[in-house]
Amino acid sequence: MNDELLPRRIERIRQVAAQRLAGLTVALEHVHDPHNVSAVLRSAEGFGLSAVHVIWPEGRLELNKAVTQGCHKWLDVRRYRDSLSCLEPLRAAGFRLCGADPKEGAKDLRDLDFSKPTALIFGSEHHGLSPQARELCDDAFAIRMRGFSQSFNISVAAAICLFWGAERRREALGRASDLTEAEIEALQRTWIERELASKRRET
Structure with missing residues (x-):
């Protein structure tokens, strides 16, 4: 089966799977702009996260393919109708x-303990987190600002937080991934099979 894929591509799949993090994830609550959702997905995949949780109550979630650059193929993107069904599990x-x-009273991002499984929750562009999400969260955190601007765009803020969290988690673990060897191998097989299926559709 693997003969149908270039050895270089198979090796790249193995390298990426061996750096995946399941113990750091991100949830987006009512982020209205699909461009922002797409940008967060791309950052999450780029920093090696396994899953992204999207609370999107109505209609179909349309990703911006020019922004995602296909990254959603390598992520477990889970959609929920309400905050409770996402955050409680x-x-x-x-x-x-x-x-x-x-x-x-919000913690500085740099003071969060990423050695433990952590879900970073981001609210809508205009109103932030809902009262329900605030109530469910264990901690509130913020990025320290040093200029006149008091906030970042949601996709920029998420990218900063995911970069920091992923690096601190790997540092705490002392390795690139928090998956077991068996989980990494299973992920590699899934991705190789997905690539093969995609190649067959193209021919």
């Missing part, structure tokens, strides 16, 4: 829920 799975919320 994450907590039950052992994730600490950390909401991006620059309120008084």
